[in-house]
Amino acid sequence: MSNYVINGYTPKGLFERFEDICAIPHGSGNERKIADYVAKFASDLGHYVCRDLSNNVFVRRKASPGYENRPPVLLQGHLDMVCEKTPESNHDFTRDGLKLIVRDGYVTADGTTLGADDGIAVAIMLQLLSDPELSTPELECLFTADEEVGMNGAKNFDYTKIHARRMINIDAGAEHVVVSCAGGNRSGIYTSFRRIPYYGDVLDLTVGGLAGGHSGIDIDKGRGNAILISAEIIKKLRETQPAFIIKMDGGSKENAIPRDCTTTLAVNDARAAVVAVSVIAAEVKKKLSADDAGFYVKANPGEFSGKTPSPQLTDSLLTFLSSIKNGVISMCDDIDLVKTSQNCAVINIDGDRMRIRISARSSEVSDLMEMKRELTATAKKCGFRVRHSSGYPGWAYEKTSPLRDTFVNLYEQMFGKKLPVIGVHAGLECGLIKSFVPDMDIVATGCATYDEHTPDERLDLASCERMYAFLSKLLGQL
Numbered sequence: 001m002s003n004y005v006i007n008g009y010t011p012k013g014l015f016e017r018f019e020d021i022c023a024i025p026h027g028s029g030n031e032r033k034i035a036d037y038v039a040k041f042a043s044d045l046g047h048y049v050c051r052d053l054s055n056n057v058f059v060r061r062k063a064s065p066g067y068e069n070r071p072p073v074l075l076q077g078h079l080d081m082v083c084e085k086t087p088e089s090n091h092d093f094t095r096d097g098l099k100l101i102v103r104d105g106y107v108t109a110d111g112t113t114l115g116a117d118d119g120i121a122v123a124i125m126l127q128l129l130s131d132p133e134l135s136t137p138e139l140e141c142l143f144t145a146d147e148e149v150g151m152n153g154a155k156n157f158d159y160t161k162i163h164a165r166r167m168i169n170i171d172a173g174a175e176h177v178v179v180s181c182a183g184g185n186r187s188g189i190y191t192s193f194r195r196i197p198y199y200g201d202v203l204d205l206t207v208g209g210l211a212g213g214h215s216g217i218d219i220d221k222g223r224g225n226a227i228l229i230s231a232e233i234i235k236k237l238r239e240t241q242p243a244f245i246i247k248m249d250g251g252s253k254e255n256a257i258p259r260d261c262t263t264t265l266a267v268n269d270a271r272a273a274v275v276a277v278s279v280i281a282a283e284v285k286k287k288l289s290a291d292d293a294g295f296y297v298k299a300n301p302g303e304f305s306g307k308t309p310s311p312q313l314t315d316s317l318l319t320f321l322s323s324i325k326n327g328v329i330s331m332c333d334d335i336d337l338v339k340t341s342q343n344c345a346v347i348n349i350d351g352d353r354m355r356i357r358i359s360a361r362s363s364e365v366s367d368l369m370e371m372k373r374e375l376t377a378t379a380k381k382c383g384f385r386v387r388h389s390s391g392y393p394g395w396a397y398e399k400t401s402p403l404r405d406t407f408v409n410l411y412e413q414m415f416g417k418k419l420p421v422i423g424v425h426a427g428l429e430c431g432l433i434k435s436f437v438p439d440m441d442i443v444a445t446g447c448a449t450y451d452e453h454t455p456d457e458r459l460d461l462a463s464c465e466r467m468y469a470f471l472s473k474l475l476g477q478l
């Protein structure tokens with residue numbers, strides 16, 4: 001590639017590698033070419049390269065002269081990117097390179113995600129592997145595949161290859177140091193039923209306009225959950241007259257707080273139900289946070305002739321939803337971070353089946369196990385079946401971390417300001433790697449990126465310059 005568009009930033013090679021990566025399609029599941037590129041780049045430099053069947057690439061650069069006796073260091077980032085585009089874009093992620101736009105110190109891609117998450121980590125590692133000036137202990141670089149769709153690369157890598165017991169993950173999206181992340185577990189709750197004939201009044205109930213958000217990052221904002229609010233309204237309505245669910249549809253994404261939910265209810269007197277719901281909705285609104293200013297409830301009366309689940313299903317469902325934990329469950333002792341949370345994400349009652357999706361997150365493996373047990377017990381009590389998906393482990397805060405200390409001190413020395421030390425209540429590959437190599441001392445960091453996983457994703461170029469200068473100096477001190 002000859003026509004680079006990012007100019008005037010150092011080191012030049014870092015930004016050229018980033019542009020080379022952007023020119024190669026590399027959405028999750030489509031990492032063959034990017035893995036080829038990385039493996040060839042490193043082997044042309046004479047480094048040890050290993051590439052596995054999952055398209056993970058592992059590279060080892062020998063220690064610089066004078067650094068032979070120091071313990072090795074591992075850098076890690078992921079090869080794949082999230083593919084999102086604007087409705088107008090005709091970009092083909094399987095075939096086309098990204099079209100980059102540089103403006104006001106940021107780079108973005110035209111109408112698509114940029115994949116700075118985590119392409120900038122790949123570029124940093126390649127530049128460090130090729131930097132002739134670098135002083136470093138033995139440097140290992142792990143480029144993982146399929147991170148964005150379940151961390152499959154990191155799950156399948158053979159960790160016996162790794163010499164290092166100190167690791168810097170470069171997927172934390174900002175100039176900070178991340179010292180803990182959450183593991184996760186997803187559960188499905190099911191039941192099937194026979195429908196019985198029904199003729200009578202119905203109420204179409206819509207709960208919407210809630211802020212929603214990411215079920216990990218935004219779980220501590222106290223935002224309303226459309227499914228649970230619907231359940232609360234139905235429960236209160238039943239104090240005024242009999243009502244039971246014919247159909248229900250709430251939430252869409254497993255990792256999002258549900259923003260809307262629609263329910264069709266069989267009721268005795270639809271007009272009276274409309275009045276009752278409006279009173280209940282006003283009460284609910286009072287309890288919501290300012291984030292949920294857009295909250296609304298619509299109740300439309302109607303008539304129905306057809307088949308419905310028995311009222312027993314509604315009894316069991318309302319018992320279940322009011323018994324499960326939701327939102328923040330506990331906080332970490334050492335840092336200001338949510339330790340354990342749960343989100344009821346999706347519900348669907350249609351045909352002869354009910355399906356509910358619930359996700360739990362925690363930095364403590366034992367908490368995740370406990371959540372699983374509780375959910376199973378509650379579901380069984382209500383007569384529902386449960387299926388848990390294979391989860392991924394979290395990474396709990398470690399009281400002592402020599403790597404973290406060196407990292408934080410050097411950053412302050414170089415840039416005259418304290419680096420924020422934070423935990424994230426979301427998944428990073430660190431948790432998984434820690435489960436394979438328990439004595440690994442880990443920090444996670446990154447360059448400033450914004451609106452990741454959306455077509456507005458942008459990367460702060462000066463932040464990349466700082467992070468590169470910092471990491472290359474840090475390696476010399478490790």
Ligand SMILES: [Zn+2]
Pocket residue numbers: 078117118147171
């Ligand atoms: Zn990432």
